[in-house]
Amino acid sequence: MTARDEVLGRIRGALGGTGAAPGAIPRDYRSAAGMGPAEVLDRLSERLRDYGCRVYRVTAGEVPGTVAAALAERGARRVVVPPGLEPRWLPSPPPGTEFITDDGLSPAALDSLDGVITGAALAIAETGTIVLDAGPGQGRRVLSLIPDYHLCLLRAGQVAGLVPEAIARLRPGQPLTWISGPSATADIELSRVEGVHGPRTLDVILVADA
Amino acid sequence: MRIALFVTCLADTLFPGVGKATTALLERLGHDVTFPQAQTCCGQMHVNTGYLQQALPLVRRYVEVFEDCEVIVAPSGSCTGSVRHQHAMVARRYGDEALARRAEAVAARTYELSELLTDVLGVEDVGAYYPHRVTYHPTCHSLRLLGVGDRPLRLLRRVAGLDLAVLPDAETCCGFGGTFAVKNPDVSTAMLADKMRSVLATGAEVCTAGDSSCLMHIGGGLSRLRAGPRTVHLAEILGSTRDQP
Amino acid sequence: MSTYLGMPTAPPGVGHLRGTQPFDIAARRALGNSQLRRNLANATSTIRARRAAVVGELPDWEALREAGRAIKAETMAHLDRYLEQLEEQVTARGGTVHWARDAIEANRLVTGLVTDAGAREVVKSKSITTDEIGLNEALAAAGITAHETDLAELIVQLGHDRPSHILVPAIHRNRAEIRDIFLREMPGADPGLTDAPADLTAAARTHLRQRFLAARVGISGANFAVAETGTLGVVESEGNGRMCLTLPETLITVMGIEKVIPRWQDLEVFLQLLPRSSTGERMNPYTTLWTGVTPGDGPQRFHLVLLDNGRTAALADQVGRQALHCIRCSACLNVCPVYERTGGHAYGSVYPGPIGAVLSPQLTGVEENASLPYASSLCGACYQACPVKIDIPSLLVHLRARHVEERRQRRVPSPESVTMAAAAWVMASPGRYAAAQRAGQAGRVLGRDGRIRRLPPPLSAWTSARDAPVPPPETFRDWWRRERGTAQ
Numbered sequence: 045m046t047a048r049d050e051v052l053g054r055i056r057g058a059l060g061g062t063g064a065a066p067g068a069i070p071r072d073y074r075s076a077a078g079m080g081p082a083e084v085l086d087r088l089s090e091r092l093r094d095y096g097c098r099v100y101r102v103t104a105g106e107v108p109g110t111v112a113a114a115l116a117e118r119g120a121r122r123v124v125v126p127p128g129l130e131p132r133w134l135p136s137p138p139p140g141t142e143f144i145t146d147d148g149l150s151p152a153a154l155d156s157l158d159g160v161i162t163g164a165a166l167a168i169a170e171t172g173t174i175v176l177d178a179g180p181g182q183g184r185r186v187l188s189l190i191p192d193y194h195l196c197l198l199r200a201g202q203v204a205g206l207v208p209e210a211i212a213r214l215r216p217g218q219p220l221t222w223i224s225g226p227s228a229t230a231d232i233e234l235s236r237v238e239g240v241h242g243p244r245t246l247d248v249i250l251v252a253d254a
Numbered sequence: 255m256r257i258a259l260f261v262t263c264l265a266d267t268l269f270p271g272v273g274k275a276t277t278a279l280l281e282r283l284g285h286d287v288t289f290p291q292a293q294t295c296c297g298q299m300h301v302n303t304g305y306l307q308q309a310l311p312l313v314r315r316y317v318e319v320f321e322d323c324e325v326i327v328a329p330s331g332s333c334t335g336s337v338r339h340q341h342a343m344v345a346r347r348y349g350d351e352a353l354a355r356r357a358e359a360v361a362a363r364t365y366e367l368s369e370l371l372t373d374v375l376g377v378e379d380v381g382a383y384y385p386h387r388v389t390y391h392p393t394c395h396s397l398r399l400l401g402v403g404d405r406p407l408r409l410l411r412r413v414a415g416l417d418l419a420v421l422p423d424a425e426t427c428c429g430f431g432g433t434f435a436v437k438n439p440d441v442s443t444a445m446l447a448d449k450m451r452s453v454l455a456t457g458a459e460v461c462t463a464g465d466s467s468c469l470m471h472i473g474g475g476l477s478r479l480r481a482g483p484r485t486v487h488l489a490e491i492l493g494s495t496r497d498q499p
Numbered sequence: 500m501s502t503y504l505g506m507p508t509a510p511p512g513v514g515h516l517r518g519t520q521p522f523d524i525a526a527r528r529a530l531g532n533s534q535l536r537r538n539l540a541n542a543t544s545t546i547r548a549r550r551a552a553v554v555g556e557l558p559d560w561e562a563l564r565e566a567g568r569a570i571k572a573e574t575m576a577h578l579d580r581y582l583e584q585l586e587e588q589v590t591a592r593g594g595t596v597h598w599a600r601d602a603i604e605a606n607r608l609v610t611g612l613v614t615d616a617g618a619r620e621v622v623k624s625k626s627i628t629t630d631e632i633g634l635n636e637a638l639a640a641a642g643i644t645a646h647e648t649d650l651a652e653l654i655v656q657l658g659h660d661r662p663s664h665i666l667v668p669a670i671h672r673n674r675a676e677i678r679d680i681f682l683r684e685m686p687g688a689d690p691g692l693t694d695a696p697a698d699l700t701a702a703a704r705t706h707l708r709q710r711f712l713a714a715r716v717g718i719s720g721a722n723f724a725v726a727e728t729g730t731l732g733v734v735e736s737e738g739n740g741r742m743c744l745t746l747p748e749t750l751i752t753v754m755g756i757e758k759v760i761p762r763w764q765d766l767e768v769f770l771q772l773l774p775r776s777s778t779g780e781r782m783n784p785y786t787t788l789w790t791g792v793t794p795g796d797g798p799q800r801f802h803l804v805l806l807d808n809g810r811t812a813a814l815a816d817q818v819g820r821q822a823l824h825c826i827r828c829s830a831c832l833n834v835c836p837v838y839e840r841t842g843g844h845a846y847g848s849v850y851p852g853p854i855g856a857v858l859s860p861q862l863t864g865v866e867e868n869a870s871l872p873y874a875s876s877l878c879g880a881c882y883q884a885c886p887v888k889i890d891i892p893s894l895l896v897h898l899r900a901r902h903v904e905e906r907r908q909r910r911v912p913s914p915e916s917v918t919m920a921a922a923a924w925v926m927a928s929p930g931r932y933a934a935a936q937r938a939g940q941a942g943r944v945l946g947r948d949g950r951i952r953r954l955p956p957p958l959s960a961w962t963s964a965r966d967a968p969v970p971p972p973e974t975f976r977d978w979w980r981r982e983r984g985t986a987q
Contacts, residue, residue, distance in 0.1 A: 047598040051756065051807045054506050055579040058815035069569045073562040073768070091781065148795070151712045151746055171782035184796045185745045185787070189738060211767040216728040217592070219793050222770075222786035227738035230778070231651035231667060232674055232696040234542050240650060240700055241707065242738025242785060261975050263926065267936050268968050270975035289979050295926040300919060302877060304899030308923035315927060343893075347900075398879035427836045431876025438874065439960035440527040444840045445876070446964065474965030477950050 077170065077205025084169045084205050085250060091172025095225025096238065098247040104254050108135035111161065111195065114247050115141060120159035120193045124149065126183025129163060133197055146183050151190060159193030160243075165220075166202045168210045172225065174198065174248065175210060177218040185221050194223075194243040200253045255375070256286045258323035260316075260364065262333045262466070263295035265487075269466045275493030276329045276367060279380060282495070293319045296328075297344070298336035303433045306344050313341045317356045325374060326364040329489045331396025331464045334366040339399055366396060367489055368405040368464060378408050383496045385415035388486075389458040391449070391472065393465040394427050406464055406488055413491060419456035423448070430471035446475045453483055464488045507601070508864040509809035514602040514633040515661065516809075516863050518847015521870035525845040526837075535671050539842050542670050543833045549779025550830060550884075557775070566768045567887040571824035574761055575814060581726040581759045582805065588729025592791020594801040601808045606637035609718065609751055612802050613643050616749045618716040622707075624733065624743040625649035626720030627827060628753050630662060630849040631862075632808060634718070645718070646710050648739035650703050657684035663843030663851065665829035666777055671842050674699065707739070717743035717798065721754040722826070723769060724803075727762045730790045731803070734773060734783050744787050750798035756805050757814075757823040769826060772886035776828035809862030818897045822858045824887045831881035831891060837874055846871060853881035857894040865901045872898035914957065933976065940970045 045053075077084065089099045098117075100110045112135040115123060125134065125143050137143055144157065163181035164174045174196050176182045181197075188194050204210045214220060227242030238244055257280055261273040277287045297312030316337065320326050328334045338361045345354035371377055390410060396402045410418055429435065429445025449472055453461045461476075461483050463469050473485030509516055518525060529535060554560050574581055586596040599605035613621055621638065623629065623645050635645045635656070647656040651669040655662050658680045662668030669677070678694040685706050692702055719740065723732040731752060733740045744750060760769065766788075774783040792801050814820050832838045832852030843851030848859035848868065856875060860868035872895050875881075881891040903916070925931045945951045946969030954962045961967060973981075 047600050047604060050600055051598050051805070051811065052579050052582070054807065054811035055582070055756075055814060058506055058811045059576065059578070060815075069566055069573065069765075070562070071566055071768075073559040073566060073771075155708070155712060168782075173782045178793070178796055185741070186797075189741050189745060207771050208764075208767040211764060211770075216725070216730050216763045216788075217790050219790070219796055220786075220788040221741070222782070222788075224780070224782035224784050226784065227736065228784050229650045229700055229737045231649070231654070231669060231737075232672075232677055232699055233538070234545050234667065234670075235696045237697045237700040240704055240737035240739065241648075241711070241742050263932075266975040267939060268970060270971050270973065270978055273975035274978065289976070289983070291976060291979070291985065292929045294929055294932045297923075297926070300923055302896055302899070303915070303919060304872075304896070304901075304903035305916075305919040305923065306896075306900045307904075308919055311923065311927040339893075340896075394876070394878035394880075398883055425880075427876050427878035427880070429836070429876060431878070434873070434876045435965075436957055436960045438523045438526060438837075439963055440523065440530050441837050441840060441874075442876070443964040444530050445836050470968060471965065474950075474961070474967060477966040478952070478964060 074206055075208045077209070079205055081200070084203050085200055087169040088167055088172060088203050089250065091169065092248055095172055097225060100247070100249045101252070102249060103252050107133045107197065107249060107251055110249050111135055112138050114195055114249065115159065118159065118193050118245060118247070122157045123159045123161055124154065124157050124187055124191060125161050126181055126187055128180025129161065130181060146187055151186060154186060154190040157191045159195060160187050160191045161195045161197065162188055163197050164202060166204055166210055166213055167198050168204050168207055170206050174223045175214065176221045176223065177215060179218065185219055188221060188223070189242055192239070192244050194246045196246065196248050197251065198248060199251050256288060256324055257370070258288045258290055258320060258326045260293060260320065260326050260328040260333070261289070262328055262330045264466050265329060268470070269487065272329050272466055272487045272489050275487070275490040276327065278498070279489060279493040280327070283375065283377060283380060288323070290319045290323070296333045296336045298333060298340065299432055301336065301340050301344060306347055309344050310348055313344050313357060314353060316341065317353065317360050320360050320364070321356060324363065325370070326360070327367055327370045328364065329367045329464070329487060330466065331366045331393050331400050331402060332467060334364055335395040335399035337361045337364045366400055366402060366464060368402050368409055369400065371409060372405045379412035380409065380492050382413040382492045382494050383415050383499065384413050384491045384494045386460050387417040387419055387458045388460045388462055388491065389419040389421045389453060389456040390424070391421055391428065391461055391463045391468065392424055393463050393468045396464045397425060402464070409492060416491070419458045422452045422455055428468050428472050430468045432467070435471060446471060450475050450479070450481060454481060458483055460484060460486045462486050462488050462491055506812035506815045508812045509862045510601050510603060511867070513606070514631050515849045516631060516859050517867055520847065522845055522847070522874040523870060525847060526841040526874070529841045529845045534673065535842050536840065538671060538673055539839055542667060543839045546779055546833045550776060550833065553775045553779055553781055557771070563768055563771055564886055564888050567772050568824065570760060570765050570768060571887050574759060575757070575820055575823060578756065578759070578814065581761055582756055584726040585724055585729060585759050588726065589791055589803055592729050594729070594791040594803055597802060597804045599804055599806045599808070602632035605632050605753060605804055605806050605808065606634055608804055609634060609753065610637055610641045610643065612749070612751050613638065613716050614641065616716050616800070618643070620644045620646065620710070620714065621716040621718050622646050622648050622710055622714040622743050622747065624717070624719045624735065624740040625652050626718070626753060627665060627849050628720045628755050628806060629718065632806070634753070646707070648707050648711070648743060650700060650737060653703055653707070654680060657681065661844060662849060664832060665827055665851070671844070711742040711746055714747045716749045716751065717747035718751045718753065719743050721752050721758055722773065723766065724754060724759045725763050725766065726759050728790060730763065730788050732766070732786060732788045734786050736778065736784045738785055741785055741787055744789065745797045747798055749800040749802070751802045751804065753804045753806060756807055756810050773826055773828055776830040776884070776886040812864070813858070813861035816861065819857070819861050819894060821889050822854065822861055822894060824889050825854050825858065826887060828886055830884040830886065834880040834884045836878060836880070837876065846874065853891045854889070857891055857898060860898055865898055866905055869902050872902060936974045940972070942970050945969070
């Protein structure tokens with residue numbers, strides 16, 4: 045008998061035919077935040093700032109200038125950009141700054157870069173979470189992992205209120221990365237240290253709907 | 255109201271003053287107290303030590319003794335918790351569904367003292383007088399199994415002369431846990447040490463609670479160290495008056 | 500009577516589910532370690548406060564708990580069906596599913612997969628399941644080096660130590676000890692390394708970065724596996740999990756069969772319950788959800804190992820089955836007054852604390868962990884904190900009953916069983932009960948100044964630290980009879 049058949053057989057034996065029809069799951073928790081659009085954006089900004097992120101709230105036209113300013117502020121000069129990132133969002137590289145489009149860069153090559161700029165699939169206001177689904181403008185999962193600085197661009201319409209709203213919008217088959225603040229540990233005497241293996245710094249540019 | 259007293263085996267044998275105070279208090283409030291003399295023990299010690307089969311006759315006895323009583327009171331959160339949350343389970347484990355249903359019916363009429371006073375009798379000021387500094391330890395079973403909440407505190411706040419001190423880390427277990435104190439005496443003692451530290455920090459002369467068992471534990475530790483404070487059951491405080499302190 | 504006999508339990512001699520000493524003995528030693536006591540008190544009180552704050556923030560917390568409980572109960576009732584569905588979905592998305600009856604088989608499978616990938620080194624993200632089966636030892640025996648990459652697991656591994664907490668495995672170590680371990684065990688560690696947590700963390704980052712970049716095989720556990728979509732989930736903070744899940748060519752995920760959840764939508768419940776209960780955060784820094792293999796992104800070979808190792812034995816116990824609902828948040832450890840004082844090592848298993856006391860004995864068979872169900876005062880704080888409402892106190896009592904019943908079936912009498920039988924015989928009759936009370940009053944001779952300082956065994960355990968009350972001259976029932984007569 046294969047291990048598969050044996051384990052499944054044990055499960056059936058253990059349940060002893062007691063497997064009644066699945067009862068309905070009581071889902072009496074909130075499925076929507078009940079907040080207005082402005083409130084949702086305020087909540088997200090507040091949560092992100094709690095994580096130590098810088099949040100820039102701008103109009104579409106202000107994006108390139110804000111990107112340049114954020115990169116300068118954080119000292120990120122060699123920055124990787126995923127294919128498909130909205131071209132109007134990028135400034136022309138300021139002197140000394142280089143945008144490198146990912147074409148399958150090796151982990152070692154990524155390790156030599158200062159930062160990454162990505163879009164996102166959506167964000168969750170309640171928890172200050174950004175979700176990347178490897179779609180256009182977001183790139184491979186590794187891009188937002190190895191460089192030490194992550195600058196994320198979000199459109200206001202992408203911000204969901206609660207976790208259930210996000211789950212309903214996301215496509216399950218895609219590789220998903222949920223990011224809530226910079227990487228962190230509290231493994232030594234529970235004192236919080238930011239930046240273990242993922243980026244030490246995360247900033248967010250929140251672009252108002254046109 | 256006619257109220258049957260389930261005094262509990264521990265109060266009956268070691269702390270009869272708790273039963274006397276409960277009786278005096280309820281009679282003072284104008285109620286008839288009965289004491290069905292065939293009662294023994296709720297069986298909680300057996301259940302919590304794993305001897306469920308031995309507890310079965312005790313469950314049956316409790317049901318038979320109290321089945322005809324309209325309202326039952328026990329001066330113990332723990333024993334009330336056992337009646338309410340364990341009796342039917344024990345009966346079902348040994349296939350006695352009929353007993354389980356009877357146990358559930360009796361359990362629904364069994365109240366811990368502070369529940370009886372506030373919920374059934376609707377009193378908070380019981381006319382007590384107790385001129386001492388007192389701190390209240392919410393025992394785990396009254397707090398989490400029964401959910402008595404602030405009922406005991408509401409009763410204590412209305413006691414004349416009583417100076418109520420807030421117990422730090424009140425909701426942490428004192429380490430009694432029935433046979434836990436004997437099977438894991440070192441851990442139990444470590445928990446007791448912290449509870450005693452909290453009691454001492456209040457500067458109270460008296461630590462009170464709704465369970466003689468936990469009070470026996472805390473009081474036994476305080477007595478061993480000659481630490482000062484003594485333990486007094488909630489019923490004894492509520493039973494005290496200017497005439498009969 | 501429930502049926503729970505007959506399913507194989509986790510085999511002895513492999514993995515870490517059994518201690519070498521009963522809990523009460525191991526606990527005594529732990530209680531004497533004042534450094535440990537202080538670390539634990541600080542850590543557990545800090546996490547308790549954080550958890551309380553973020554749980555209090557959600558108006559629908561109780562509704563989420565109830566949904567979590569119901570989803571888990573439904574999963575267990577149809578576990579065979581959901582596992583088959585999971586297998587089908589993972590396979591359809593390019594993954595390979597393996598089944599392991601126990602630790603020995605799982606270790607053999609994983610070792611074979613690593614060898615087939617031509618690797619001699621692997622990077623591991625935190626996984627209690629792989630600790631449970633002793634995977635690192637099995638890999639080492641095959642000449643494969645496993646690098647633990649979670650900071651706390653790294654501290655434990657370099658310290659040749661055992662984890663002592665589900666969430667914070669090195670909770671028993673302080674910064675000075677960690678610095679010493681790093682200086683001793685990390686090749687090329689800077690001798691000027693300070694004991695500041697930020698410096699120690701930076702040293703770990705440097706130590707691991709080259710290993711991540713060079714790794715060809717990653718090994719992980721899983722927090723969830725969605726049957727409906729074949730999606731696996733890992734919840735973490737440091738980013739070491741993301742490294743292990745995305746950089747290597749081959750990913751091997753070892754998962755207990757109880758970790759499957761039915762539907763994609765169910766994630767919305769657990770991704771709210773878990774981080775708030777666990778680290779006391781609104782959301783943990785990183786969650787990775789992946790489905791099979793994605794061309795051009797992450798590992799191109801994905802193996803999922805589904806592990807039994809005693810879980811079906813727990814499933815066979817209709818009461819005990821609830822322990823399989825656990826989502827490993829560790830909230831019950833942090834609120835447990837016993838765990839707070841003894842720490843995790845005293846439990847002897849990778850699953851410590853209240854949940855460990857009900858899970859480990861079911862995985863190994865109750866008789867092989869018989870002291871654990873008694874390692875609790877039944878205070879109920881664990882039940883109140885559990886995000887999926889596992890009634891741990893009732894499970895503890897149930898397992899105590901199994902222990903007593905199994906001993907009776909093997910006809911092993913003990914002083915305790917004799918005492919309990921005698922007490923029950925006495926209590927079953929008011930006449931015998933009153934007679935025993937009078938006999939007990941003979942104990943008055945032991946009293947001095949209204950207290951008893953020493954009782955004979957086993958009650959000597961009580962009087963080791965507490966006085967006992969002197970029996971009063973008159974019981975309550977005697978007083979009643981004297982005052983009120985024999986009528987009710």
